[in-house]
Amino acid sequence: MNNLTVDEIKKMLADRLKKERYEHSLGVADTAAFLAARFGEDENTAYLAGLLHDCAREYRNEDLLAEADKRGIAYGEIERRMPLLLHAPVGAWRMAELYGVNDRKIAQAIALHTVGGANMNRLDKIIWFADMIEPNRKYPEVEELRRYAREKTLDEMMLKGLDESIKFIVAKKGLLHPATVAARNELLL
Secondary structure, eight states: OOSSOHHHHHHHHHHHSOHHHHHHHHHHHHHHHHHHHHHTSOHHHHHHHHHHTTGGGGSOHHHHHHHHHHTTOOOOHHHHHOGGGGHHHHHHHHHHHTTOOOOHHHHHHHHHTTTOOTTOOHHHHHHHHHHHHSTTOOSTTHHHHHHHHHHSOHHHHHHHHHHHHHHHHHHTTOOOOHHHHHHHHHHHO
């Protein structure tokens, strides 16, 4: 899958990301491995996807449009207004370019970890949700979401997470990404 060891990837990430972002990545990796074990997905794959999910957060928001353009990543007006969203698909490229990880399943999970989307597989859902509930996250609903991660099915957990995410965005009068709505609708249909 890749030439670098997990420890080498960790060292590179620690050198490239802000301390808090690196610690967040470790938390997502551990949480993803836990969820993978719970839902029958490969723990090592989930750990690596969680570890690398924010690898493109080394870029400033204003640079992400150019990074997406450089890689031929399509985006719309929502990403143009909120370029931070592009760290996910750019990260899916960076994991191969910089860290030597060539795994389509991991790339897809990284690409979908911010807004979700239709046809998410188990790993996609695990990384998306692990990003919401990793131990460094602190917001009012996080403990209930962590309880869902321990007690509910993967789809029940995802629906609750999507509901909370959408409520948060609406309360801020933010733009809802159509991929997030598609992920939620698919679960309900």
